[in-house]
Amino acid sequence: MKIFISQFGHETNTFAADRTVEDRFHQYQWRFGQEILDASRGGNDYLSGMLAVADEMGAEIVPGFATFNVGGLITDEAYSTIKRNIVESLSNVVADIDGICLSLHGAAVSESIDDLELDLLKAIREITGPDMPIMATFDLHGNISADMVSLLTGVYNVKEYPHIDCAQAGKTAMSVLIRTIRGEISPCVAYRRIPMLVPCATASTFQEPAKGIKEYLKAYTEEHKLLGVSFFHGFPYADLPIAGASVIVNAEASQDQAEKAADELAAYIWDKRHAFDADYLSVSEAMDQALAIEGKPVVINETSDNPGGGTPADGTHLLREMLKRDIPGSCFGFIYDPEFVELAEKTGVGGRVSGLLGGKTDKIHGDPIEVKDAYVKLITDGTYFTANAVQGYGVKFSIGKTARIVIGNVDIIVGSMRFQTMDDRIFLLNGINIADYKIVALKSSQHFRAFFEKVSAGIVTADPPGIHTANFSQLNYRKLKHPIYPLDKS
Template sequence: MKMFIAQLATETNTFAAAPTGLGGFEEYGIYRGDATVSAPETIGGLLRFLRTTMEADGHQVVESLCAFAQPSGRTVRAVYEDLRDQILIDLRAAMPVDVVQMFLHGAMVAEGYDDCEGDLLSRVRAIVGPNVPIGVELDLHCHATELMFKSADVLVAFKEYPHVDGNPRALELYRILVDTAEGRVRPTTAVFDCKMVGLWHTTREPMSGFVKHMQSFEGRDGVLSVSLGHGFPWGDVPESGAKAWVVTDNNLARAQALATELGHEFWELREQTGGNALELDAALDAALAAPPGTVVLADVADNPGGGAPGDSTFILQRLVERNIGNAVIGAFWDLGAIQICRDAGVGAVIDLRLGGKCGPTSGNPVDLRVTVRAVGEAHSQTALGNRAPLGPSVWVEAPNGVHLLLASVRSQVFGVDAFTGLGLDLTDKRLVIVKSTQHFHAEFSPLATAVVYVSTPGAITPDFANIPYSVRDLNYWPRMNNPHASSN
């Protein structure tokens, strides 16, 4: 069979001031049919896995666009339309095809398009017609919209957060699509709107058990796939929020019953799985009171992976004010400060104004006398098993043993080597503060005596009850105690 594959992914924080432009995609590389050969694993890994799997099964593969941008504000309209149209042009040229399989984030928003994935999929459907199976793998922080379900035959979301299961979900989707194309199954999907907004870590109970519970239904009684889309809280679009959906083999009643059952079970866990971030001073107090060893603090509100700028100074300012030392914090996105340190060179002692540049959610700049300890011109980090660029980066040390990582590629911290790759030892530090919400957990939790999540007034504050939505329905938990009753 002829398989068409493509990838277009970014996660949009509609509250972020800075738009996602062409440069955001170019920073990571825009690959036009050659990602499986040329792209680094962090960008092209899923398509590479798909191509290898499909060709091993004897299928012909037509590879289209592969593009990714770090989350930020709405994508510039012309940029989205150009990337979208490149996929559509390639698809028309490849026709006829037997299967379309794509990776789309699911929470991409552009100027004039609240549902980029639904828009793209509806156009793909118009090209291939009603009989060609279309399947999409989604980040679990997706907006699972009616148009997406209407346009595709199968949607499969990551089940894990951190997202360590990209390849297994791609394989799950691929097998369903092949069975569909060969007439063995007829995918039928039902959805349950959980009416919930939040973040749910699958690294701890009860969510880790709930993921296993979802998977226990797959492969029996005609159930092909079960997904829980967590939604992206900082996307102010009409169809955001958590949704459970079930794909069966032509059994809508079974799909709806199971989606409803699982949705209600997830709802019942809400008090156990809700936010666990502490206010800044309480978080610092908890960290200092933890057993001896290294305590990892997550600066969840300044996570570039959720569209934050990465230059928030709220935690740094409190470290200085409270005279808390023996600490590491990063990665700050401050291009001017990085250039000053690079020019000064390793060993230089300079006065540096750091952070607080992108807006109110960045806090105020902090003035420090620092020593430049290391400069890396092509720094990178481990990211969920792959490599991710950090670009020209520096390690500086401020008074009282406060160590700071500055990176020129705006990114959350995934791997320990974001720090150790510049020679910064973490094992003797009391506090390690990472600008990340949850993806740090896989690598940092083994070195931590405790992990503390910190809430600050950053760009992705975890105060889910008070996110200033103006578009989406406000009938959701935790803003409403029982939104399901309110909707009856």
């Protein structure tokens, strides 16, 4: 048995001022054929899970193309290259394969196509015809359409946010695919849109209400002997008719069973919508709350500028407030500004650097900070080993060159790649032990929790203006389908 695999993942924030060009994909992942197998075997991602199960169940993998990133709209040029890479690698082998297992995200948008996964799946179906089994894994932030689902044999997403179970999603999809090809099962899929936008800031599955929903769906899946239930929170930072939550039921018994379960589960989730309502603390309120917490460190996460959701990562709202308060034992890890890193490097360690820091991508995330004579403490190459359950442990990773500068009582790490902080390794690399600090600020919505919940005295979420805010009324939606909760209250 031969199974073709490929990966195309992009979480597109359509409110972002800049575009995702091909180079941005290269920065994170751009792999062909054997390179995919070499990189993914034994790892923690979707493809790793698929490979592990294929090896276990005796299926041969035919690798195609894999790429992944997040950001603003994908340029038409970049998407057409990605599509060509997947389609050509599939065309070359289609006569020899028995099925396809794809790793998709579900929230990819290009300059001229709203639903890229649908576009890609149509192209794939043109090659395979309607009968070849095609399973796909998705991020739970996918904005899933009925048309997209109609082209798939099964839809399996991560259940956890932080996404610590990507490999498990890959394992489930591959195992159902292999059993389908063997003729042991014939899966049915049912889809329901749930007209609600779920704020990332309140949707951690480590906390209510998402925790309870996750547990209920798991119990329901087992009780009804379903192949799997995928609750999609959706990605609210996409101004599209298909943006929003959905639930997909994969059943074995019958289409009727899948449809009935989808109705019940969509109604169950819809009833919980009010529990996702967010607080939207200003930076000043967040600082007050953080300082009121005993012990250290207290983590403040700037959710509205979470680069994991396609934001600029150079927002200055929280950092500016920290500089104003000048609390002893404050650190910020990190703000994106490769120009400033270069400036600091030219100045040299031990020197004093002046220039504009951050706020260079758009007007929403705050003006640049006018840095004057900041002390350059350290320059690094930005490379470290990860220590979190989302990326995995001991994975070599780089955010590009970093500079650690000191302004008053605040240590600031400046990085050269947009990426959300998921563990303390970027701090350690820059000589900062967070246990010594009262305030540890970072840019992330939930993934940081997998590491920081265990090592912090408390966590406070700041939500200043930004394109990843939990306050949807601040975003200028034009194409979104109404009515939708919470914009149209009900």
